[in-house]
Amino acid sequence: MSVIDDVKQRLDIVQIVSEYVKLQKAGRNYKSACPFHSEKNPSFFVFPERQSWHCFGACGTGGDIFSFVMKKEGVDFAQALRLLASKAGVPLVAQATPQRQAQNKERERLFEINEAAAGYYHHILLKTSEAQAARNYVTGRGLSEETIKNFQLGFATEAWDTLKQYLKGKGCTEAELLAAGLLVERDDKNNYDRFRNRLIFPIRNTQGNVTGFGGRALDESLPKYLNSPQTPVFDKSSSLYGIDRAKTAIRQKDQAVIVEGYMDVLVAHQYGYSNVIASMGTAMTDKQLAILKGLTMNLILALDADTAGEEAVSRSGEMVDKMIPVTKLVCWPIPQPVFGFAMYKDVHNAEVKILTLPPGKDPDEVIIEDASQWQKLIDEAKPMFDFIFEKVSKQFNLSSDTGKSLVVEKLLPLLYQMEDPIRQGHYMERLAQLLKIDLTILGDALKKFKVKERKRKTYKDLRSSTSVVPTLSSSSPLEQYCLALLLQYPELKSEIAELLPEYFENTENREIYEKWQRSDNIDSLRNSLDTTLQEYLGNLINRAFRSIITDNESARREIISECAIRLKERRLKMLASQRQELLTSEAEIGEIVAQSDKLNEQGMEIAKQLYDIQSRFDHRRQPAKSDGK
Ligand SMILES: [Zn+2]
Numbered sequence: 001m002s003v004i005d006d007v008k009q010r011l012d013i014v015q016i017v018s019e020y021v022k023l024q025k026a027g028r029n030y031k032s033a034c035p036f037h038s039e040k041n042p043s044f045f046v047f048p049e050r051q052s053w054h055c056f057g058a059c060g061t062g063g064d065i066f067s068f069v070m071k072k073e074g075v076d077f078a079q080a081l082r083l084l085a086s087k088a089g090v091p092l093v094a095q096a097t098p099q100r101q102a103q104n105k106e107r108e109r110l111f112e113i114n115e116a117a118a119g120y121y122h123h124i125l126l127k128t129s130e131a132q133a134a135r136n137y138v139t140g141r142g143l144s145e146e147t148i149k150n151f152q153l154g155f156a157t158e159a160w161d162t163l164k165q166y167l168k169g170k171g172c173t174e175a176e177l178l179a180a181g182l183l184v185e186r187d188d189k190n191n192y193d194r195f196r197n198r199l200i201f202p203i204r205n206t207q208g209n210v211t212g213f214g215g216r217a218l219d220e221s222l223p224k225y226l227n228s229p230q231t232p233v234f235d236k237s238s239s240l241y242g243i244d245r246a247k248t249a250i251r252q253k254d255q256a257v258i259v260e261g262y263m264d265v266l267v268a269h270q271y272g273y274s275n276v277i278a279s280m281g282t283a284m285t286d287k288q289l290a291i292l293k294g295l296t297m298n299l300i301l302a303l304d305a306d307t308a309g310e311e312a313v314s315r316s317g318e319m320v321d322k323m324i325p326v327t328k329l330v331c332w333p334i335p336q337p338v339f340g341f342a343m344y345k346d347v348h349n350a351e352v353k354i355l356t357l358p359p360g361k362d363p364d365e366v367i368i369e370d371a372s373q374w375q376k377l378i379d380e381a382k383p384m385f386d387f388i389f390e391k392v393s394k395q396f397n398l399s400s401d402t403g404k405s406l407v408v409e410k411l412l413p414l415l416y417q418m419e420d421p422i423r424q425g426h427y428m429e430r431l432a433q434l435l436k437i438d439l440t441i442l443g444d445a446l447k448k449f450k451v452k453e454r455k456r457k458t459y460k461d462l463r464s465s466t467s468v469v470p471t472l473s474s475s476s477p478l479e480q481y482c483l484a485l486l487l488q489y490p491e492l493k494s495e496i497a498e499l500l501p502e503y504f505e506n507t508e509n510r511e512i513y514e515k516w517q518r519s520d521n522i523d524s525l526r527n528s529l530d531t532t533l534q535e536y537l538g539n540l541i542n543r544a545f546r547s548i549i550t551d552n553e554s555a556r557r558e559i560i561s562e563c564a565i566r567l568k569e570r571r572l573k574m575l576a577s578q579r580q581e582l583l584t585s586e587a588e589i590g591e592i593v594a595q596s597d598k599l600n601e602q603g604m605e606i607a608k609q610l611y612d613i614q615s616r617f618d619h620r621r622q623p624a625k626s627d628g629k
Helices: 003-010 013-018 065-073 077-088 097-127 129-140 145-150 162-169 174-179 243-253 262-270 286-293 310-323 340-348 363-369 371-379 384-395 401-417 421-435 439-466 477-488 490-495 507-517 522-528 531-542 553-588 594-621
Strands: 024-026 029-032 044-047 052-055 154-156 183-185 191-193 198-204 210-217 225-227 256-259 276-278 298-303 351-356
Touching: 003 065, 003 077, 003 507, 013 044, 013 052, 013 065, 044 553, 065 077, 065 507, 097 129, 097 145, 097 154, 097 162, 097 174, 097 198, 097 210, 129 154, 129 198, 145 262, 162 174, 162 191, 174 183, 174 191, 243 262, 243 276, 256 262, 262 276, 262 363, 351 371, 351 384, 363 371, 384 401, 384 421, 401 421, 401 439, 421 439, 477 490, 477 507, 477 531, 477 553, 490 553, 507 522, 507 531, 522 531, 553 594
Parallel strands: 256 276, 256 298, 298 351
Antiparallel strands: 024 029, 029 044, 044 052, 154 198, 183 191, 198 210, 210 225
């Protein structure tokens, strides 16, 4: 959770606004005369459920607690953040610059120490007689000297403190070595080298810094693989082995292949498949996916034939959930816009394929046996949905009624999540064929499922609107996408005249957009932002786009203006529903006042603008008529 989310979660907008304005209850909401313009009848409303405010009167503005405090106190975002964070009791680490500097310094130091340790282990592997068996092992596994050097493989001898002595000789303290995870402390406070009699794989981050190590036992010792512990620079769940050497190829090929083992990565790279990385464990984590999504949207997951059964299905099922949360997104009120599908893929969806290895074989064995076989497996990798289809249908007896129902039950949620009707139709047909049932039966089942799902959701929405306070979405994909495009292609500025900062619901996004409008370049933008936002800005700047964006300027223009319209549309719809709610609540408490006329007037205006947007979409759907101009 970001600091900003944290602050929002701890504070209540009604309370904050009440410190400045005398609020009056109006149904589920609150109203008052607007503090930003002079008026007699109250048209300033606070919506506790959305944690937002809006003036339906002359100023017509609105926002969240941050924008309220900024406007009321006349301060910038950073100052409003300080103010609200201190009210909420949220510490602002980034603000404590000396502390941040100390942390950075510590990280730098740990990288240095790790680098020295990697160099030491590497030297031992290459040059000493004690490492003869380890050398035999790596050459036996088919690794060339070049690969061993490129990846700086190493060897830790059986001795208890050679690394410790070496690094202390280089000026490292024991405390530093402990912090780096290179030493293990015993109960009696004595410590010794963590890695002993192991083949060492230095693990690097995207920038190439050594964050930690993997050590493979060369005898029967357990565990077979030992990793560095969690340290200020090493976190297994956000590490991808080989990413430093793979990132360029991943970008170029627009594809990443994910394997399980160190050896698989080494052999793949040795044979020219440089877009291969390892996931450091069994399942991919969100953090690993986030790193990859910055490089490519096309992921191939290599699964071995033995485990690619139920477990793999549920694992990939998890991924489907994470990568395609279509039904959970609120930012696509109109299905199928012109660029809808291309954009939809860009915004939410990575294409995940599954490569199934031949039984009993690891990727490194396949590649060494016949590198062309590996290419073939990659080419034949199945889209996740096909893979899941196959697996699920193999699990049940398709000739029995129960078997058929179970398959349908398992697959309907996936079919339901497919937004593209063509894709959905394709899989519906396949499923109908597979189960030897009529397509209409399946169609009916899907319809029923939709109804059920909608009810469930409405019920959930109703419940959540009365019990929990839903905060504004903390990471609107559409907003992020739009911002990333603008940051990377600043010339698009001319296409988005109608994109107002308030269309960004997310506080971070709105702040960045606002500052971007006023900056000449990325550096001045970065400097104008509060430190809490700088890392997030970095993510947006580094976000990868599909080739339709990178290669095609006119597509880029189309898409950005579409984004702008979508955001405006979302904003208008939100206003329309708030207005509707106000009319209802005013009616409920018997206070239909002159002001409802004003709301009606505004309702007309909102409806008109929505109508304009709608007709622009309709116009665009007409094929290529406007090409001439
Ligand atoms: Zn106002």
